Amino acid sequence: MYNKETITKLNELDRKHYLHPTSSLKQHQESGPKRIFTEGKGIYLTDVNGNQYIDALASLWNVNIGHGRKELGEAASQQMGKLAYSSSFNNLSHETVIQLSEKLASMTPGDLNVFFYTSGGSESNDTAFKLVRHYWKMKGQPEKKKIIGLERAYHGITMGATSATGIPQFHNMTTSISPDFLHAAAHKTNCELGDKSDPDYFRSIRGIIEKESPETIAAIIVEPIQGAGGVIISPDGYLEAVRKLCDQYGILMIADEVICGFGRTGKMFGVDNWNVVPDIMCMAKGITSGYIPLGAVAMTERLRDNLAAVSNDVLFHGFTYSGHPTACAVALKNIEILERENLADNSRQMGPELLKGLKFLEDKHTIVTKSRVKGLLGAFELFEDREQGIPFNPEKMAAPKLVEECLSRGLIVRAVTFGGTNIIALSPPLIITKEEIEKITLILSEAIQAVKNNLKFQNA
Template identity: 85%
Template sequence: MATYNKDQIKNLLELDKKHYLHPTSSLRQHQESGPKRIFTEGKGVYLTDVNGGRYIDALASLWNVNVGHGRKELGEAASEQMGKLAYSSSFNNFSHESVIRLSEKLANITPGDLNVFFYTSGGSESNDTAFKLVRHYWKLKGQPQKKKIIGLERAYHGITIGATSATGIQQFQNMTNSLAPDFLHAAAHKTNCELGDKNDPDFARSIRGIIENEGPEKIAAVIVEPIQGAGGVIIPPNGYLEAVRELCDQYGILMIADEVICGFGRTGKMFGVDHWNVIPDVMCMAKGITSGYIPLGAVAITERLRDSLAEVSDDVLFHGFTYSGHPAACAVALKNIEIIEKENLPAHAGKMEKELKKGFEYLTENHSLVTKSRAKGLIGAFELFEDREKGIPFKPEKMAAQKLVEECLSRGLIVRAVTFGGTNIIALSPPLIINKEEIEKVISIFSDAIQEVEKSLKLQSV
C-alpha cells in the first residue's frame, strides 16, 4: 500500500482544489474544504485513502463496482488486448474480435431477442442513443410524429441533454435553462392506472393517462428503470412492469428499460427485468458491464427492430461515438461477465438480500427514526422519519440523511443520501462479493452512526 507524508497529502489537496471540477458535487464546499477523501487503493469491498483510512464501499462507488475492487484479471484482460489492438474504429462497418465476442456473449444473457448491440462510453450515452434510435425507427416507418418519450417521476437516466430531459428529478433539470423537447414525465408505479382504471385519482398523471391525452400516434417510447436507483431505490409493485409492457404493446409504443444500475447481477438476477419476465424493445446498459474498471455502455435492441431498420433504409446510420466498441473496454467486459457467471454473483446477491433485510429489521427495531426499508438483491435503502408512527418526516433544514452519511463516513462506511423532494433516504448497493460478516459490519456502523444522529437531533432510540 502506498504511503503519503503530510506534505504530499497537502499538495494533493491543494492541486485538487485548484484544478479539478468535481461531478455532482458542491463547488462551494470544494473550494472551502477541498476533496472529502482522496482514495489510493481498492480491495474487495474496501477503499483506502491517503491517510491510511479504510472504508467499506457500500455504494460500490457509483452502483457499479459489481465484482469488487482490485480484480487483477480485469487489468490483465485490458493489458492483453492493448498489447494486441489498443483501439480500432467500428465506423464504416470495420470490426474487431473483442466487440464481436462481447456482442455474442451479451446476446446469450439478455432476455428474449435483445440480440443486437450498439456500444457507448456510459449510461447517459446509452440512453441518448436509445432515444435517437427509436425516433429514427418511427421516422423510417413513416411516422415522424411519433417522437415523444415518456419517463417517470424520480427516474434518473443521465446527464447529457437528452438523458437529463428524460430524468424525472427536478434538481438535475434545473441545472440547465434549455432542455430537449418532447420529453414527458408520468407518476411512477401507478399499476391500476396502467391497467386502465380511469377512476384512480392519479390517472391523468399515469403513463396511460398521458398517452391518451397526447395521442399514441405522438408517443415513440416509454422508458423505465426496473428499480429506480438514484431516485431512492424505489422498487415497483408486482405487476407494474408487466402492465407497462402490455400498455406499450396495446398502443404500438416501444418500451425502453434502463438497466444501467440494475444490470449484471445487482438485483439478484442478471437483469432487473428478469424478476418480472418482461422483455423490452430496447435495453440500456453500463456500470456493471465492466464493474467500472473501464468506461463502457451498450444499447440492446431486438432483432425485429434491427431488421425493420435495415429493411426501410439503405442510408448510413449517422450516429456513433469515437469509442463505440472500444477493443480494450470490450475485452474487460467479457472478463467481467465471466467473473460474474463463474462466481454466480447474481445468486449470491439474492442470498445476501436476506442478510441485508435482516440488518434493516435490526435498525428498525432499535432506532425510532428508521422506517420503510427495502432491498432487491444488493440494492437497498431505508428512510429516516422524525416520527415514523405518525408519518412525520424530518424537515429539510435538519439534514437528517446528510448527517447520517457523514457519521457513517467518519466510521469507515460509504453510503448515499437521497434528499430529492424532501426525502431522507439512505441508499446502498455494495459490491456483489460482499459476505454476511461484512454486511453485519455495515449494519453495526449504521447503528452507531444513527445513535449519534439521534443525539444531535435530540431523539431517543427504541
C-alpha cells in the same frame, strides 16, 4: 500511507484544478476533497491517510465484482498489446466486440440480441432515444417522437438523458432541456391497467398517452428499480402492465438497466425479476464493474431487421469509442468473473441478509423506516416520527448527516434528498458476505445513534 506534505499538496491541487461531478463547488473550494482514495481491494477502499472504508455503494452502484481484480487489468493489458483501439465506423469491426456481442446475446432476455456500444449510461439512454425516433421516422411515422419517463427517474446527464430524468434538480441546472419529453407518476399499476377512478389517472403513463395521442409517443423508458431517485422498487405487476400498454398502443418499451444490470438485483438483469422483455435495454456500470468506461444498448432483432428493411442510408449516430476493443475485453473478463463466481446468485442470497440488517435498524431506532431490498440494492428512510408519518424537516439534513457520520466510521453510503426525502441507499459489491453485511449494520446503527443525539441537541 502518504506523508503530510504530499497529502497537503494533493488537497491543494485537487481544489485548484479539479471540478468535481455532482458535488458542492462552494464546499469544495472551502474545504477541498472529503477523501482522497489510493487503493481498493474487495469491498474496501483506502485513503491517503491509510484509513480503510467499506464501500457499501460499490462507488457508483457499479463495482459489482469488487475492487482490485487484477484479472481485468491483465485483460486490458493483453488487448492493448494486441489491438488497443479500432474504429467500428463504416462497417469495420474487430474480434473482441464480436465476442462481447455474442456473449451479451446469450445473457439478455428474449430476442434482445443486437448491440450498439457507448461509453456509459447517459450515452446509452441518449442512443436509445435517437434510435426509437429514427425507427419511427423510417417507418413513416415521424410524429411519434415523444418519450415518456417517470417522476423520480434518473437516466443520465447528457441533454436527452437529463430531459428524460424525472428529478427537477437536474433540469434546474441548465437553462433549457430537450423538447418532447414527458414525465408520468411512477408505479400506478392500476392506472396502467385502465382504472380511471384513480385520482392520479391523468398523471399515469396511460393517461398521458390518451391525452397526447399514441400516434405521438415513440417510447416509454423505465428503470426496473429507480436508483438515484431513492431505490424505489417497481411493485409486482407494474412492468408487466407497462409492457402490455406499449403493445396495446404500438409504443416501444425501453428498460434502463444501467444500475440494475449484471447481477445487482439478484438476477442478471432487473427485468428478469418480472419476466418482462423490453424492445430496447440500456446498460453500463456493471458491464465492466467500473474498471473501464463502457455502455451498451440492446435492441431486438425485430427492430434491427425492420430498420434494415426500410433504410438504405447510413445510420448517422456513433461515438469515437463505440465498441472500444480494450473496453470490450475488460467487459468479457468481468462477465466471466460474474458467472464463474455466481455473483448474481450471491446477490440474491445476500439480499435477505441486507434486509435483515435494515429491519434490525428499524427495531433499534425509531427514526428508521421503509426498508426495502432487491438483491444487493437497498435503502431505508429517516422520519422524525414514523408512527405519524412525519418526515424530518429538510433543514435538519438528517440523511446527509448520517452519511457523514458513516464516513467518519469507515463506511460509504449515499443520501437521497430529492423532494425533501431522507433516504439512505446501499449497493455493496456483489462479493459481499453475511459477516460484512453485519459489520455494515453495526456501523450504521452507531451512526444513526449519533445523528439522533445531534438532532436531539439541536431541538433542546
